[in-house]
Amino acid sequence: MMARLLPHPALSVVLLLLWLLLNNTLNPGHILLGGALGVIIPACMRNFVMPVPKVKQRIGLMRFTVRVLVDIVMANFHVAKLVLGPTRRLSPAFVEIPVSITDDFVLTVLTSVVSLTPGTVSADVSDDRRRILVHTLDAPDPDALVAEIKTRYEAPLLEIFECSTT
Amino acid sequence: MPIWIEVAVSLFLLFGSLFALVGAIGLFRLPDFFTRLHGPTKATTLGVGAIVLGSMIFFSSRGDGLSLHELLIMVFLFITAPVSAHMLAKAAMQQRLPRVDRTRGEPWE
Numbered sequence: 592m593m594a595r596l597l598p599h600p601a602l603s604v605v606l607l608l609l610w611l612l613l614n615n616t617l618n619p620g621h622i623l624l625g626g627a628l629g630v631i632i633p634a635c636m637r638n639f640v641m642p643v644p645k646v647k648q649r650i651g652l653m654r655f656t657v658r659v660l661v662d663i664v665m666a667n668f669h670v671a672k673l674v675l676g677p678t679r680r681l682s683p684a685f686v687e688i689p690v691s692i693t694d695d696f697v698l699t700v701l702t703s704v705v706s707l708t709p710g711t712v713s714a715d716v717s718d719d720r721r722r723i724l725v726h727t728l729d730a731p732d733p734d735a736l737v738a739e740i741k742t743r744y745e746a747p748l749l750e751i752f753e754c755s756t757t
Numbered sequence: 758m759p760i761w762i763e764v765a766v767s768l769f770l771l772f773g774s775l776f777a778l779v780g781a782i783g784l785f786r787l788p789d790f791f792t793r794l795h796g797p798t799k800a801t802t803l804g805v806g807a808i809v810l811g812s813m814i815f816f817s818s819r820g821d822g823l824s825l826h827e828l829l830i831m832v833f834l835f836i837t838a839p840v841s842a843h844m845l846a847k848a849a850m851q852q853r854l855p856r857v858d859r860t861r862g863e864p865w866e
Contacts, residue, residue, distance in 0.1 A: 615826040667776060667803035674783035674796060683792050685862030706839030707802065712794050713839070714846035715865050724865055726846060728787075728795040733861065 598637055603629035643696050645753040655747050662708045662743075670710055673729050685714070686725045686733045688740055693720065697752050704744050711736070762818045769811030776804035788857045790849050798842040805834055 597603050603626075610625030611617065633640065646652055673681060692698045702713035702723060710728035717723070730736050783796025809827040816824035850864040 609829065612826045612829050615824060663802060666799055670783070670795060670799045671776065671779045674779055674786060678786055678788060678792075681788075681792065683789075683857060683860045685860065685864050687862070702843065703836070703839040706798060706842050707835065710795055710799070712791075712798060712842045712846055714791075714843065714850060717865070726791045726794070726864075728792055730861075 597630065597633065599633045599640055601643075602633050602640065606632055641696055644694050646751060647753045648751050651747060651751045655751060658743075658747075659704055659708065666708045666710065670728065673710065681729045682731055684727050684730045684733050686727060686730060686736055688723050688725055688737050689721060690723055690745060692745065692749060694752065695720075697748055698723075701744060701748055705740060708744075711740075758818060762814060766811045766815045769807045769814065773804045773807030773809075773811065776807065777801055778804075780804060789860075790854045791846065791856055791860070794842055794845060794849075798838055802834060802838060806831055 606629040607622070607625040610628055611621060614621050690698065690701065692701060698716065698720060702716065705711050705713045705723070705725055710730075712726050713723055714726045715724040725736075725740070727733075727736060780796045780799070780801040784793055787793045787796060809830050813824055813827045816827075856864075
């Protein structure tokens with residue numbers, strides 16, 4: 592019964608929190624309405640929701656989030672420097688990165704993180720999900736970039752989420 | 758409103774505007790489509806982030822309780838910005854847009 596009413600409990604809680612944040616209130620009426628939305632919306636979207644793998648290490652996830660946020664701030668300064676400096680010295684590149692993440696959700700997280708951090712935008716994912724194509728604003732050494740993304744973002748993601756590596 | 762809150766809010770607003778400006782300058786100065794993608798997707802996340810922080814401090818200090826709905830702006834921006842950048846890059850590769858000569862590596866067809 593519970594499983595049928597709430598197929599995705601975490602999603603329901605997120606929707607409730609979202610509703611309360613949108614209205615900027617803790618009014619009981621809004622809590623009730625948000626709770627109702629948390630039940631109705633997942634029920635309607637049952638077939639579209641992407642399965643999210645279990646989080647194995649909560650502390651690891653928190654540490655990863657903080658690292659990404661810090662990296663985003665640093666990336667902004669770095670990109671600002673590149674943008675305002677002489678653009679003729681930039682060496683942009685398309686870099687292929689082999690990935691060992693097989694889960695679609697985790698792969699989405701990885702590409703999003705890559706897009707949000709230092710001068711890199713993920714441009715494509717190969718059909719077999721084994722490589723991603725990244726465009727970098729300034730990469731004097733593409734191999735170092737591949738190594739950095741693999742150790743800094745991919746390895747922790749593989750540890751945090753319960754997913755098979757191939 | 759205490760003076761130090763006013764100072765903090767103004768600093769955040771200035772800082773945010775500065776980064777939004779850098780994003781716009783990047784859009785104008787960088788040589789090709791792919792490099793231009795970097796300006797708006799990066800510099801603006803911090804620009805909007807700082808402005809949102811300033812707004813949170815300002816409205817929270819007016820005594821109507823904590824103002825947190827600005828956080829949603831950040832959350833949605835962080836979820837959607839990479840997706841739109843990814844789609845733009847993909848479309849640009851399909852259109853075979855010109856790229857600066859010194860770009861190394863090949864885009865996929």
